[in-house]
Amino acid sequence: MTRRTLALTEALHAYVVANGSEPDDLVRDLIAETAAVLPHDAGMQVAPEQAALLTLLTRISGARRAVEIGTFTGLSSIAIARGLADGGRLTCFDVSEEFTAIARRYWRRAGLDDRIELRIGPAARTLAALPGEPHLDLVFIDADKTGYPAYWEAVVPRVRPGGLILVDNVLRDGHVLDPDPGDEGTLAIVAFNRMVLADERVESMILPIADGLTLARRL
Numbered sequence: 001m002t003r004r005t006l007a008l009t010e011a012l013h014a015y016v017v018a019n020g021s022e023p024d025d026l027v028r029d030l031i032a033e034t035a036a037v038l039p040h041d042a043g044m045q046v047a048p049e050q051a052a053l054l055t056l057l058t059r060i061s062g063a064r065r066a067v068e069i070g071t072f073t074g075l076s077s078i079a080i081a082r083g084l085a086d087g088g089r090l091t092c093f094d095v096s097e098e099f100t101a102i103a104r105r106y107w108r109r110a111g112l113d114d115r116i117e118l119r120i121g122p123a124a125r126t127l128a129a130l131p132g133e134p135h136l137d138l139v140f141i142d143a144d145k146t147g148y149p150a151y152w153e154a155v156v157p158r159v160r161p162g163g164l165i166l167v168d169n170v171l172r173d174g175h176v177l178d179p180d181p182g183d184e185g186t187l188a189i190v191a192f193n194r195m196v197l198a199d200e201r202v203e204s205m206i207l208p209i210a211d212g213l214t215l216a217r218r219l
């Protein structure tokens, strides 16, 4: 027994994935195609157990209106869209036509293309076109790390009380502890984590799954 989250070995991680909702053929194909076509970027994809968590959280929360910032080849968007309540919609934001062309193909194959809309452009600009009132049930942030503070400020007022904001990579492979991290992504995340902690509009915690996932509930 431990009161601290276990450090996962390769074998224990495989056990975790195998004993949760396992990736289906479509997700397996998407992971394999991303690794084959974009070998240098494939590590950007959420982990399989995170995809399962995103589907569960979306379903448990009964979300109908969701937003994703950072879509890449589509794994997390598929996970969220699969958990949406009937009639639900996911709006995705990304800058890359190349990456998201793969996502679009998998959305069609998954029968999800009628509930996902993609907006291409820098999210700091494109998010501003969303209605300003609190109408969102769930937001997932997983784009450029230096943009996180701006994305946070754009989405918090648009999330309804009780809605969820999920933020990926908040542990930066443990480098958030480095006294002098040296890379601007980690510096941005350290400042972002402090900003979320001090934000009285949410209650939040960091879930130590994959590279760290902030779970914040709008008050």
Ligand SMILES: C[S@@+](CC[C@H](N)C(=O)[O-])C[C@H]1O[C@@H](n2cnc3c(N)ncnc32)[C@H](O)[C@@H]1O
Pocket: 044, 045, 046, 069, 070, 071, 072, 073, 074, 075, 076, 077, 093, 094, 095, 096, 099, 121, 122, 123, 124, 142, 143, 144, 147
């Ligand atoms: C970590 S990946 C997203 C991974 C995705 N959630 C998944 O599970 O496959 C980050 C994505 O953010 C996008 N991105 C980078 N800068 C951006 C910006 N300024 N605005 C919107 N998207 C951006 C990249 O094109 C990339 O697809």
